[in-house]
Amino acid sequence: MIEQAIQAFVLEAEELLNDLEDMVLRLEEDASKANVDEIFRALHTIKGSGSMFAHTALSRFTHHFENAFELIRSGDLTVSQELIDLSLKSRDIMVQFLKLGGDGPEAEALLKSDRAEALICALSNLTGVEAAGGSTTSTTTKAEEEEGKVEECFDITFIPDTNALKNGMRPDLLIKELSELGMLEIAYQSHVPKLSDLAPDLSFVEWRLRLTTSAGLSAVEDVFIFADDADLKITRRAQHGGTAACCTSTVTSDESGLKGSKSEQSKPTANKSSTSAKNATVSQSKKAEQKSESIRVTSSRLDEMMDALGELVIAQARLDSVAAEIENQTLDTVVEEVQRLVTSLRDATLSIRMVPVDTVFGKFKRVVRDLSAELGKNIHLELEGGETEVDKNIIDRIGEPLVHMIRNSIDHGIETPEVRSGNGKPEQGTVWLSASQEGGEILISIEDDGKGLDAEAIRYRALERGLISEEEEYSEAALHQLIFEPGFSTAQVVSSVSGRGVGMDAVKTTIDELGGQVTVLSKAGLGSRITLRLPVTMAIIDGLRVRLGQSTFVIPLAAVEECVEMTSDMAAQDSGRRFIQIRSETVPFLNLDTLFGMMHAKEERQRVVIVRVDGARIGLVVDDILGQSQTVIKSLSAYHRDIPGLGGATILGDGSVALILDVSTLVRWAESDGARSKLMVA
Amino acid sequence: MTDAIADTGAMLLTFRLDGEAFAFPVTRVHEILDPIPVTPVPNAGAFAPEVINVRGVVVPLLDIRHRLLMKPAEASRIIVFEADLSGGPQKLAFRADSVEQVLESSPREIIPLPELGAVWPRRFVKGSLRHEDELIVLLDAQELFEPSHDLAEPAVS
Known part of the structure; x- marks a missing residue:
C-alpha cells in the first residue's frame, strides 16, 4: 500500500518538476505573485510529500530551494537572473533525485555531491540562511517570523477521511509539525470499534487542537496541505497583543472604553477566518475535482484499444456491405445504430490520444535558454499555436527532430550579438516555433531570423560528398533541400551542440516515417524556416470513397471541401490548363486517371472532388463517388x-484493399516536372 | 564460394517458376493462398504492382518473375511469408506456380552457378544447392526484395 503511495508521489513529483521548469522560465517575464506562489506550492508539495514517502534526501534538498521562494513571496528577496539560473539547476538535481528512486546511499551521495552542495550554498547565500543544519523542520523562516510577530490562537478541528491512512497520510507527523509551530493542546475523540471489528488501516479519530503560534494562518494551513480529503476547520480566536494568554483567560484588562472597539476588531477577524476557511474548502474541493478529471493510463493500453477499434471499424464496414446485400429493414436499423455507436466510440478513443503540442513545445524554452547562454547568443523563443492537438504517437516522435532543428537554428542560424548589430539587426535573435492545423494535416514550423542558409557552402559540401554532380544546375531552393540528405553537415567545427551531420537527415527520416514532409525555405541574411507537415492522426480517419475505373480510392474527408458534377462541356476542354467554373470561382482540376496512368474510361458523368491543398482549392476528377466511411489507415510497405x-491503404467492407490518397503530395507532385511529363505522354 | 547458408535464416522456402526450382531464406511461411482479388497500386514499380489483404494486413504482392527477367505468366499460388530484410522483418507475398517445400536449414554447401547457362541477373543469385538430385537456385533475399532497385529499373515487358 505504501509502495502505491510512493509511486503516486513519484508520478506527481515528476509532473510537478516538469511544470516547474516552465514556471521558473515564466518568472523571467512575469515575476507576479501568482507565479511565485505556484512555484512555492510545487516545492512545498515535493518537500512535504518527499519526507513522507521515502524521499527525504530530495526533501532536504528542496527545503533550501523552497526557502528562497518563501522569501520572494514575502517580498524579502527579488527575482533575479541568478535566482532563475539557480532554480533551473536545482530543479535538474531534483529530477535526478527522483530518478534514483528514493532514499539510499546514492541519494545521500547526490545530496553531498559538489553540484548539490554548491547549489545549496548559493541558495543559502541568497536567502541568508545557514546551509548547515537546514532540515525539514525549520519551517519558520525569517519571512514567517516577520509576518507573524503577533501570536495568535487557532482552533483546529481535524477529522481525517476514514480511508486517509491507506493513502499514506500520517496524522502523527501532521500533529508533530503543528507542535513545532508553537504551543499545541491536543484533544481527540475516537470512534475506534471493538478490536474484533477494527480495520487497522482505517482512521477513526477526530482531533480538536488548539495552537498558539506566531507563524500565521497560512503556515497552519500549509501543515494540512496534503490532508486534502480530511474534514478540516481552522478558526482564529480573538487576538491578543503579543501574549500567549488567549487560550486560558478571557479579557480582563482593558475593560470599559476599549470593549466597543474590540468587538469591532474581532468582527473582521472572524469574517476573515471564516472566508479563509471557506477558501480552504474551496481549494480542497477543487483539488478533488482535478483528481477525478484525469487518470493515468499506459500508452500501450491505448494502443491495444486502438487496434481493437480498428478491427471493429473494419468489421462494421463488412456488416454494412452485407446488410446492403440483404436489404432487410430491421437489419438496416440495427446496422445504422451500430454504425453510430462505432463512430462515437472512435471519436472518443481518438480524442483520448490527442495531446496539445505544448507538451513538447514547453520543453524547448529551456533548450533555447541553456543553449544560447552556452554559445554566448541572445535568443528569444516565441511559441504559437501550442494548443493544437496531435495524436500522441506523433507527439512522442517529433520531440527529437524538433530539438535537432532548434539546436541547428541556434547554433548555425542565429549570429552572435556583435555580428547581428554589425549587420543592422537587433542584438536579440528570435526563434519562432508554431503549430497550426490545416485540414487533416498539422503544420509545425521552426523559423529564425538568423543568417539563413548559405547556398554556395551547401553546393560545395554536396559536391565534396558526391551528393550532386558538377554539371547539373541547381536552383537555390533545391540546394537548400540538400541539408536533409544523409551525411550532410556544413558546420566547420563539430560542436557539442550540433553539426554531427546526422541531425537533419534523422529529422527527415522520422518525418517520412510519420507520413509527413519537411521543407526548408531560407533567405540569405534574413533567416530560415523549416516546415513540417504531419498527419493529425495515424490511426483512423473519415474517408470519402471514390471510384476510378475498377478501383476504389479513399480521399481523407478532412481535405474535401465539396463535390460537384463534371458536365460534358467542361470535360470537353481537354487541352492546356484545365479549370472548372464553380459559382463565380475558377478552380483548376486534375484528372486522377491520367495521373495514375490508368486507362481513360471516358465515363459519361464524372465527378469532381474539390480539396484544399496549401490553401488553394483544386479539383480531383473521379468516375464516381461511392460514399463516406471510417477508414483504418494501414501504412504502405517500403515498395x-x-x-x-498515396498516403496509405485500408481494407474495405468487401475485404478488398483500397488505397488512401494523400492529396497534398498528389497535388504537389502533379505540379512538379515529373508528373507533367507523364501528363504530356498521356 | 563455399560459405554455408546457416547464417541466412531459419529455413529455406523452395518454389517453382517455369519449372525451375528456386529457394530463398525466410523466417516464416504464413500461408499459401489461391488467387484472391488484388488491388493495383498506381505508379508503382513493376516489381511490386499490387497489394492484397491477408487477414487484415495490407501486404505487397511482388513479382519475382519480373526481377528474374522472366516473361509474365499466370501463376496459381500466392505465397505469404515473412523475411528479415534490411528494413526489419516484413510480411511479403509473391506468385509462384507451385510451392515445393520448406527446408529446415542445415548447413549446406553452396555450389556456384556456372557462368554460362544462368539467365537470371547475377546480383539476385547467390549460388545453387543440391537437394534430392535436383539443382535449386538459391536467391539472395536481401537483394531480391530490395525496394529501391525498381525506381531506376526500366519495366521489361
Whole structure:
C-alpha cells in the first residue's frame, strides 16, 4: 500500500518538476505573485510529500530551494537572473533525485555531491540562511517570523477521511509539525470499534487542537496541505497583543472604553477566518475535482484499444456491405445504430490520444535558454499555436527532430550579438516555433531570423560528398533541400551542440516515417524556416470513397471541401490548363486517371472532388463517388511508400484493399516536372 | 564460394517458376493462398504492382518473375511469408506456380552457378544447392526484395 503511495508521489513529483521548469522560465517575464506562489506550492508539495514517502534526501534538498521562494513571496528577496539560473539547476538535481528512486546511499551521495552542495550554498547565500543544519523542520523562516510577530490562537478541528491512512497520510507527523509551530493542546475523540471489528488501516479519530503560534494562518494551513480529503476547520480566536494568554483567560484588562472597539476588531477577524476557511474548502474541493478529471493510463493500453477499434471499424464496414446485400429493414436499423455507436466510440478513443503540442513545445524554452547562454547568443523563443492537438504517437516522435532543428537554428542560424548589430539587426535573435492545423494535416514550423542558409557552402559540401554532380544546375531552393540528405553537415567545427551531420537527415527520416514532409525555405541574411507537415492522426480517419475505373480510392474527408458534377462541356476542354467554373470561382482540376496512368474510361458523368491543398482549392476528377466511411489507415510497405499521392491503404467492407490518397503530395507532385511529363505522354 | 547458408535464416522456402526450382531464406511461411482479388497500386514499380489483404494486413504482392527477367505468366499460388530484410522483418507475398517445400536449414554447401547457362541477373543469385538430385537456385533475399532497385529499373515487358 505504501509502495502505491510512493509511486503516486513519484508520478506527481515528476509532473510537478516538469511544470516547474516552465514556471521558473515564466518568472523571467512575469515575476507576479501568482507565479511565485505556484512555484512555492510545487516545492512545498515535493518537500512535504518527499519526507513522507521515502524521499527525504530530495526533501532536504528542496527545503533550501523552497526557502528562497518563501522569501520572494514575502517580498524579502527579488527575482533575479541568478535566482532563475539557480532554480533551473536545482530543479535538474531534483529530477535526478527522483530518478534514483528514493532514499539510499546514492541519494545521500547526490545530496553531498559538489553540484548539490554548491547549489545549496548559493541558495543559502541568497536567502541568508545557514546551509548547515537546514532540515525539514525549520519551517519558520525569517519571512514567517516577520509576518507573524503577533501570536495568535487557532482552533483546529481535524477529522481525517476514514480511508486517509491507506493513502499514506500520517496524522502523527501532521500533529508533530503543528507542535513545532508553537504551543499545541491536543484533544481527540475516537470512534475506534471493538478490536474484533477494527480495520487497522482505517482512521477513526477526530482531533480538536488548539495552537498558539506566531507563524500565521497560512503556515497552519500549509501543515494540512496534503490532508486534502480530511474534514478540516481552522478558526482564529480573538487576538491578543503579543501574549500567549488567549487560550486560558478571557479579557480582563482593558475593560470599559476599549470593549466597543474590540468587538469591532474581532468582527473582521472572524469574517476573515471564516472566508479563509471557506477558501480552504474551496481549494480542497477543487483539488478533488482535478483528481477525478484525469487518470493515468499506459500508452500501450491505448494502443491495444486502438487496434481493437480498428478491427471493429473494419468489421462494421463488412456488416454494412452485407446488410446492403440483404436489404432487410430491421437489419438496416440495427446496422445504422451500430454504425453510430462505432463512430462515437472512435471519436472518443481518438480524442483520448490527442495531446496539445505544448507538451513538447514547453520543453524547448529551456533548450533555447541553456543553449544560447552556452554559445554566448541572445535568443528569444516565441511559441504559437501550442494548443493544437496531435495524436500522441506523433507527439512522442517529433520531440527529437524538433530539438535537432532548434539546436541547428541556434547554433548555425542565429549570429552572435556583435555580428547581428554589425549587420543592422537587433542584438536579440528570435526563434519562432508554431503549430497550426490545416485540414487533416498539422503544420509545425521552426523559423529564425538568423543568417539563413548559405547556398554556395551547401553546393560545395554536396559536391565534396558526391551528393550532386558538377554539371547539373541547381536552383537555390533545391540546394537548400540538400541539408536533409544523409551525411550532410556544413558546420566547420563539430560542436557539442550540433553539426554531427546526422541531425537533419534523422529529422527527415522520422518525418517520412510519420507520413509527413519537411521543407526548408531560407533567405540569405534574413533567416530560415523549416516546415513540417504531419498527419493529425495515424490511426483512423473519415474517408470519402471514390471510384476510378475498377478501383476504389479513399480521399481523407478532412481535405474535401465539396463535390460537384463534371458536365460534358467542361470535360470537353481537354487541352492546356484545365479549370472548372464553380459559382463565380475558377478552380483548376486534375484528372486522377491520367495521373495514375490508368486507362481513360471516358465515363459519361464524372465527378469532381474539390480539396484544399496549401490553401488553394483544386479539383480531383473521379468516375464516381461511392460514399463516406471510417477508414483504418494501414501504412504502405517500403515498395509503395514513396509513390507520390498515396498516403496509405485500408481494407474495405468487401475485404478488398483500397488505397488512401494523400492529396497534398498528389497535388504537389502533379505540379512538379515529373508528373507533367507523364501528363504530356498521356 | 563455399560459405554455408546457416547464417541466412531459419529455413529455406523452395518454389517453382517455369519449372525451375528456386529457394530463398525466410523466417516464416504464413500461408499459401489461391488467387484472391488484388488491388493495383498506381505508379508503382513493376516489381511490386499490387497489394492484397491477408487477414487484415495490407501486404505487397511482388513479382519475382519480373526481377528474374522472366516473361509474365499466370501463376496459381500466392505465397505469404515473412523475411528479415534490411528494413526489419516484413510480411511479403509473391506468385509462384507451385510451392515445393520448406527446408529446415542445415548447413549446406553452396555450389556456384556456372557462368554460362544462368539467365537470371547475377546480383539476385547467390549460388545453387543440391537437394534430392535436383539443382535449386538459391536467391539472395536481401537483394531480391530490395525496394529501391525498381525506381531506376526500366519495366521489361
